[in-house]
Amino acid sequence: MLDQEERVDVFVAIASPVRRALLATLTGGPLPVRDIAAGFSISRPAVSQHLRILKEASLVSEERVGRERRYQLNAKPLREVEQWLTHYERFWRARLDALRDALEVLEDQH
Amino acid sequence: MLDQEERVDVFVAIASPVRRALLATLTGGPLPVRDIAAGFSISRPAVSQHLRILKEASLVSEERVGRERRYQLNAKPLREVEQWLTHYERFWRARLDALRDALEVLEDQH
DNA sequence: TTGACACGTAAGACCTTGCTTACCTATTGT
DNA sequence: ACAATAGGTAAGCAAGGTCTTACGTGTCAA
Numbered sequence: 191m192l193d194q195e196e197r198v199d200v201f202v203a204i205a206s207p208v209r210r211a212l213l214a215t216l217t218g219g220p221l222p223v224r225d226i227a228a229g230f231s232i233s234r235p236a237v238s239q240h241l242r243i244l245k246e247a248s249l250v251s252e253e254r255v256g257r258e259r260r261y262q263l264n265a266k267p268l269r270e271v272e273q274w275l276t277h278y279e280r281f282w283r284a285r286l287d288a289l290r291d292a293l294e295v296l297e298d299q300h
Numbered sequence: 301m302l303d304q305e306e307r308v309d310v311f312v313a314i315a316s317p318v319r320r321a322l323l324a325t326l327t328g329g330p331l332p333v334r335d336i337a338a339g340f341s342i343s344r345p346a347v348s349q350h351l352r353i354l355k356e357a358s359l360v361s362e363e364r365v366g367r368e369r370r371y372q373l374n375a376k377p378l379r380e381v382e383q384w385l386t387h388y389e390r391f392w393r394a395r396l397d398a399l400r401d402a403l404e405v406l407e408d409q410h
Numbered sequence: 411t412t413g414a415c416a417c418g419t420a421a422g423a424c425c426t427t428g429c430t431t432a433c434c435t436a437t438t439g440t
Numbered sequence: 441a442c443a444a445t446a447g448g449t450a451a452g453c454a455a456g457g458t459c460t461t462a463c464g465t466g467t468c469a470a
Contacts, residue, residue, distance in 0.1 A: 205315035208458090210384070217387070223417060236459060238418060257416045257467040265391035272385050274320070277327070279382075281375035318428090333447055346429055348448060367437040367446045415468080426457075431450105438445075 200267045203247035208232070209240050213249060216263040223259060310377045313357035318342070319350050323359060326373040333369060 204210055208230070215226055227237040241261055244250045248267050253260045314320055318340070325336055337347040351371055354360045358377050363370045 199315075199317075201315045201317075201320070205309075205311045206458090207309075207311075210311070213388070217391070224415090232458090233460065234416090235418075235461085239458075242418090259417065263388075263391060265388040268385055268388050269392055271381065272389075275378055275382050275385070278323070278373075278375040278378050281327070281373060282379055316428090334445090337447095342428090343430065344447075345431085345449080349428075352448085369447065412470090413468105414470105416466085417464100418466105419464080420462085421460100423460080424458085427455085428453100429455100430453085433451100434447100434449075436446085436448100438443100440441100440443085 198243055198247040200247050200249065200270050203243055203249055204268075204271070206240070206243075209244055212237070212240055212244060213263060216250060216261060220253065220260040220262040222255075223261065226261065308353055308357040310357050310359065310380050313353055313359055314378075314381070316350070316353075319354055322347070322350055322354060323373060326360065326371060330363065330370040330372040332365075333371065336371065 204213075211230070212226065215221065215229055223234065223238060223241065226241070227234040230237055241250060241252075245252060245261075249264055250261045251264050253262065314323075321340070322336065325331065325339055333344065333348060333351065336351070337344040340347055351360060351362075355362060355371075359374055360371045361374050363372065
């Protein structure tokens with residue numbers, strides 16, 4: 191079960207708005223490249239190149255069906271991003287708490 | 301309370317391992333550039349340039365104290381990333397559920 | 411078996427990124 | 441006033457990303 195080409199960092203993969211849009215497109219289920227590219231203004235080869243990056247980040251997998259290649263979303267690597275975020279969650283929560291406390295003080299003054 | 305230079309996409313800002321390390325460095329509290337750069341092998345100007353990107357993504361703020369500039373973590377923009385992730389959470393959760401179910405079937409077979 | 415289709419890949423243009431060194435300004439301490 | 445410190449900025453460069461068009465390969469259908 192070893193990933194053969196896990197070269198691309200997930201953070202790098204999702205840094206591109208185009209690639210995030212590609213992932214969003216695949217939330218509805220697997221699609222062949224033709225259908226994916228239909229929703230984008232860039233050329234089909236450009237879409238293929240982005241799909242390759244996503245594949246090398248394991249964010250999509252490809253299944254060959256006849257002459258089509260159906261790309262499927264694989265969200266699992268996003269857990270790394272979520273895990274990274276948890277280290278910072280307390281910081282923006284701290285901010286919110288401070289704001290809430292400040293508002294409470296204002297409330298009490300009335 | 302308008303951000304004067306919110307040019308940089310948060311996803312782009314955190315795509316760099318160096319910048320993620322810079323953010324990690326600041327979790328301990330505000331630091332002057334000198335102290336930040338001490339933990340990195342790249343030059344101080346390179347650190348300054350990364351800090352600028354982070355500042356333009358509002359991930360850090362700077363406070364001038366004498367001849368120092370103390371950079372402080374501001375995690376709030378990371379909420380955008382977290383919010384984006386929630387759209388995909390159900391996908392990797394679906395995977396986990398499928399795995400758990402498969403394991404249960406194996407259990408039952410014994 | 412021949413043409414159309416689906417798709418990847420190669421090559422090249424172009425822009426951006428990320429580093430370096432050199433230099434500048436602002437502040438502090440003597 | 442002057443030297444040292446803190447740190448931003450400019451210039452230059454190598455490397456990499458992102459498009460395009462052209463082309464190659466595998467598959468289907470007549």
